[in-house]
Amino acid sequence: MKQTKRQPRRQSHPFRRRIITLSTLALLLLIGLSGFVYYQYKTQHTVSREDVTGDSKYKNITSTTKKESSSVYTLTVEYPNTGNQKIDQTARAAIDQDVSDYRGSFDAKGSVPATPFVFHGSYQVPFMNDAYLSLVVTDMYDVHGAHPAQLSHFWTFDRKTGETISTSQLFKNNKGSEALLAAVRAAVKSYDANKGGVLTDADVAETVTADAIADFVVMDANDIGFEFASGSVAPESDGVISVKIPAKTLISELKPELAKSLFDVELPVAEQPTAAHDADCPAKCVALTFDDGPGRYTEQLLTTLSQNHAHATFFTLGPNVAANPSTVKHAIELGNEVGNHTWSHAQLSTLSDAQVMLEIERTNNALVAATGVKPTLLRPPYGDANARVYADAQKEGLAAIQWSVDTRDWQDRNSDIVCTRAVSGARPGAIILMHDIHPTTVNAIPCVIKSISALGYKMVTIHQLLGDTQPGKVYFSAK
Numbered sequence: 202m203k204q205t206k207r208q209p210r211r212q213s214h215p216f217r218r219r220i221i222t223l224s225t226l227a228l229l230l231l232i233g234l235s236g237f238v239y240y241q242y243k244t245q246h247t248v249s250r251e252d253v254t255g256d257s258k259y260k261n262i263t264s265t266t267k268k269e270s271s272s273v274y275t276l277t278v279e280y281p282n283t284g285n286q287k288i289d290q291t292a293r294a295a296i297d298q299d300v301s302d303y304r305g306s307f308d309a310k311g312s313v314p315a316t317p318f319v320f321h322g323s324y325q326v327p328f329m330n331d332a333y334l335s336l337v338v339t340d341m342y343d344v345h346g347a348h349p350a351q352l353s354h355f356w357t358f359d360r361k362t363g364e365t366i367s368t369s370q371l372f373k374n375n376k377g378s379e380a381l382l383a384a385v386r387a388a389v390k391s392y393d394a395n396k397g398g399v400l401t402d403a404d405v406a407e408t409v410t411a412d413a414i415a416d417f418v419v420m421d422a423n424d425i426g427f428e429f430a431s432g433s434v435a436p437e438s439d440g441v442i443s444v445k446i447p448a449k450t451l452i453s454e455l456k457p458e459l460a461k462s463l464f465d466v467e468l469p470v471a472e473q474p475t476a477a478h479d480a481d482c483p484a485k486c487v488a489l490t491f492d493d494g495p496g497r498y499t500e501q502l503l504t505t506l507s508q509n510h511a512h513a514t515f516f517t518l519g520p521n522v523a524a525n526p527s528t529v530k531h532a533i534e535l536g537n538e539v540g541n542h543t544w545s546h547a548q549l550s551t552l553s554d555a556q557v558m559l560e561i562e563r564t565n566n567a568l569v570a571a572t573g574v575k576p577t578l579l580r581p582p583y584g585d586a587n588a589r590v591y592a593d594a595q596k597e598g599l600a601a602i603q604w605s606v607d608t609r610d611w612q613d614r615n616s617d618i619v620c621t622r623a624v625s626g627a628r629p630g631a632i633i634l635m636h637d638i639h640p641t642t643v644n645a646i647p648c649v650i651k652s653i654s655a656l657g658y659k660m661v662t663i664h665q666l667l668g669d670t671q672p673g674k675v676y677f678s679a680k
């Protein structure tokens with residue numbers, strides 16, 4: 202019985218031991234497992250951080266460099282401190298968004314990579330002066346996908362307000378923005394062509410939009426620049442696309458003041474803002490032209506024209522322009538056109554080329570000084586010109602404007618006669634010659650306007666009548 206009693210004990214001992222052994226093993230396993238988990242946790246989440254602010258390579262700009270690293274990822278970002286909080290915040294927001302996208306893309310993977318993921322962000326200041334600053338932020342991150350992500354952000358800022366200067370602000374009107382868009386599209390297309398060429402015009406038109414070029418940077422002092430992130434306007438394999446459009450190619454469209462402070466370009470004197478060719482012309486138009494002024498009756502004439510919604514072209518003599526600059530300016534402001542009638546009312550065919558050019562240039566200079574506008578039209582005094590004179594005019598950027606109707610108003614100082622001759626000469630596209638230095642002529646204009654209007658003609662400027670004129674070419678009327 203003792204034995205039978207013992208036996209269960211004997212049997213129970215190994216059983217207990219087994220339980221103890223199992224629990225010990227389980228405990229050890231648990232400790233080991235949690236140790237492993239802890240190790241995993243530690244390697245994934247123990248991050249060494251460092252934030253350092255120091256000088257940048259740019260004057261009066263410092264950089265705050267943020268560094269983080271663990272076995273999962275590394276992060277190195279440079280934030281600019283430009284002295285304007287709003288600028289710094291704009292850059293920081295863009296960088297932080299990229300960092301957040303980066304973290305999001307590896308948090309989703311949830312495992313420790315063989316080599317840590319990498320983020321590297323930096324910035325460049327391709328342009329700055331006291332008033333403006335261009336900034337390019339380039340963020341690259343590699344989470345072991347097909348391609349590393351290459352992102353870029355770029356702006357030009359007003360340093361005082363911290364506001365961005367948009368591309369459209371560069372131009373006088375929409376024509377400039379459209380010309381730039383076309384140039385950028387062509388540049389992207391040719392960039393892609395060099396990389397093998399997969400983009401069609403339609404593809405480029407779809408990705409390179411007005412929005413895509415809403416911001417810009419000044420590059421190399423002369424270029425309107427864009428840094429397109431990889432995959433944003435062209436295939437990802439093309440990488441970041443840097444496009445530079447020389448500002449001088451769009452110079453006539455740029456706002457002179459802004460262009461002067463942003464680009465190292467020589468600004469030409471503005472060409473006369475010519476009204477577009479009138480669609481009713483030449484069939485229902487004639488051009489009234491007035492030579493030898495401006496003079497003491499010119500303001501009266503401007504009033505008559507303006508009250509009757511008529512426009513005219515004034516071929517001015519340099520000394521008279523210098524004497525009456527405000528009248529010339531006023532003429533342009535009212536929508537009239539102003540051209541060059543030489544300095545000394547010279548018979549140009551009798552002069553040397555150098556003398557012809559001097560006659561033209563002196564008056565051009567007087568007009569530019571008075572109005573800021575460089576003329577594109579020349580009326581040779583007496584209509585006297587030859588191929589050589591026209592070639593000289595071409596060098597000065599001027600088309601020669603003769604006439605089809607001569608009122609001989611200098612001969613007959615009689616308003617009724619002047620009116621009759623002007624009206625009887627009215628034909629589609631006619632160019633009518635008069636002189637605003639004679640009061641009889643100026644007094645004839647209400648009759649001229651009334652009678653010519655009654656015939657169904659509008660009175661327009663030379664450029665409204667002819668459309669674009671060609672330097673060196675001679676025009677007698679619009680046909």
Ligand code: NI
Pocket residue numbers: 492493542546582583
């Ligand atoms: Ni004359």
